[in-house]
Amino acid sequence: MTLAERVADFTANLKPSSIPPDLVEKAKVTVLHDLGVGLAGHRLAATAYAYAKEEGGCGAGAGARGARLLVDGTPVTAEAFALATGALVHARTQDDTQVAVSTHLGATTLPALLALADRAGLHGADLLTALVAGYEAASVIAEGGADVSTARGFRASSVYGPFAAAAGSARLLGLTAGRTVSALGLAAAFGGGTNQTWVAGTQEWRYQVGAASRNGMVAALLAARGVTGAPDALDGAAGHLRAFTGTVPAPADLRLGEDWRLRRVTYKPYPVCxxxxxxxxxxxxxxxxxxxxxxxxxxxxxxxxxxxxxxxxxxxxxxxxxxxxxxxxxxxxxxxxxxxxxxxxxxxxxxxxxxxxxxxxxxxxxxxxxxxxxxxxxxxxxxxxxxxxxxAPDPSTFDWDRHETADRLRAMAAETPLTADRLERFVEVVLDLDRRPVRELVDATITEPKE
Missing domain, CATH: 3.30.1330.120 (2-methylcitrate dehydratase PrpD)
Known part of the structure; x- marks a missing residue:
């Protein structure tokens, strides 16, 4: 099996019952942290939001066809939502990090899943399962090349983030393993981006993650409609790994479903790298x-x-x-x-x-x-x-539980657009997301809920 086939076989068949309880909790805490710092950085996402409304607005009465932007509830296309929400989550660059592969998985996975789930009225348990699938897929793929591609100037979140969004979106859409392979193959064709933004001091970094989320989601939506992607798009002779790293690592024991990479995701106390x-x-x-x-x-x-x-x-x-x-x-x-x-x-x-x-x-x-x-x-x-x-960090470094994560968000309350009561409501909904519809989560972020 190719690397894409091995990953797709795992993510397409991932069931909520097979995810350890501590991973479900970790997924909810991660959503709380990422959306929390996004709310605290909402003023820095104004340009992305203006773009989403102008270029992706669904018009009055079209909420059922669109995903509602966090904070103000405006219905926009799923693609516009993913781009803007990626910029929101990443606005303070305080979102979660998979340090081992230098990749921001929340800002590249969560926007796509929220867009599809809010639009279709899906349940929080479905979103959390898809989130785990996306994190595991991208982490495994990036382990084969993130260090080398980063040294060559590529930004890992842009290069590997689309795989997280594609695998997560495919799982949320219920795609077969075969169509998930195509989603990963298409995502390989849609990824890319460099680290020159940090050297130049320009603003690509804030939008790269949203673009990665949008592109991975589109890859899954196309695969759902029968568009094919190369099954060896990752490890083929002219595939993703060779293009971005110059080599193809030997097949590894991926230990998917045993070595859960989500456990290694960490959070940030400060709005810096x-x-x-x-x-x-x-x-x-x-x-x-x-x-x-x-x-x-x-x-x-x-x-x-x-x-x-x-x-x-x-x-x-x-x-x-x-x-x-x-x-x-x-x-x-x-x-x-x-x-x-x-x-x-x-x-x-x-x-x-x-x-x-x-x-x-x-x-x-x-x-x-x-x-x-x-x-x-x-x-x-x-x-x-x-x-x-x-x-030297250990597994507990910046790995907070629900109480510390919520307390840190409360400490940033003045920077969020929510009242104290609505902030508590937001925390409550996220930490109970496996028992609630996703629309309740989006509702909890909106400052003036729309009918």
Whole structure:
């Protein structure tokens, strides 16, 4: 069997009863986190929403034919919904991350599934099963090449995200394994995108995930209508893996249904790049313990694994012109963390602050022989000499339960468009999604529910 056939055989036949209870809970917590940070970043998705309404609006009385945009409830086409909702979920770049393959799976899977489920009146249990299918499919496929394709300049979320949306959408639509193979083959033809956005400080990053979600969903919808995709689109001689990595890995034991990749998905405490989460957390803790302020720091050196240190934009010192540059720059993020004791969304707009940028220039990122995801920070202070802190992640790092996830969302309540009562209603619905229709979830995000 080809890689696509092996993946499709698993996802098409995935049943809710075969998903371990802790995975169902993880899926619900992931939806809560991703939609929660999306609501908290809704103002940054205004352009995507305007595009969806102007280019994909369904018109008055056409709600049954469209998916309703979160927050305002406007019915738009499923394609427009996926693009705009991907931009919403990813607006703060605080959505979940599958760190091992550098891919944002929530922002590429969830928009497609919400679009199809709201439009068709499907149940939350169906969405959660499809979500698991999408996460497992894309994770397995990306394990074969994400590191190499990223090193070649491709953005993993754009390259592998369409597989998550395609596999999840195919499962939600009830496609056979054969048609799911075609959906994956079509998704392979629809994926692509580079990391130059981080270097240039431009805004492609916010829309790449929505485009990946839309393209994967369209791949499944076409497959449902009988359009065929190559069964060896992934591992063929001219297939996806060879095109993006230059080679085709030997067939592996995928252990689908045994090694659940969703368990490895992590969340973000700060609205910055996943690579920067542990360094920011580590430095803020070091500064608090030793009373280190921004003015005390002569220099700081951050040691990262070589792949992380080389990720585009991570070692940038500016000049910056957009939050796409500052959220990716570890020197910038650490400078803010030293000065503010953490990072809020509005802190990412300080590139014209001379004192802050002077502090940014005192931070240096270097590659080192440390475990994946780990870091070591050495701070030289004016009075107390050198302070060192290091941390390597374990399975519990940034893997929150429902209570912590909900509490973190409540801490961002002022940034969401929901009243306190409606925010609690939203949390309640998401955490009970396996027993509710998806329309209740969309209803819970709308500030003024439409009849």
């Amino acid at each position: 996943a690579i920067n989460q542990i360094p920011v957390t580590l430095l803020t803790g070091l500064a608090r313990r030793h009373g280190i302020g921004a003015d005390d720091v002569v220099a700081a050196v951050v040691e990262l694994p070589s792949d992380d240190a080389a990720y585009p934009g991570v070692d940038a010192h500016g000049p910056f012109r957009d939050v796409g540059g500052t959220l990716m720059s570890l020197p910038y993020c650490l400078a803010v963390a030293l000065r503010e004791g953490g990072i809020e969304l509005d802190d990412l707009y300080g590139w014209d602050d001379p004192a802050l940028m002077d502090l940014v220039r005192r931070v240096r990122v270097v590659p080192a022989d440390v475990p994946r995801g780990a870091c070591r920070i050495t701070v030289q202070t004016r009075e107390d000499g050198t302070r060192v802190a290091e941390h």
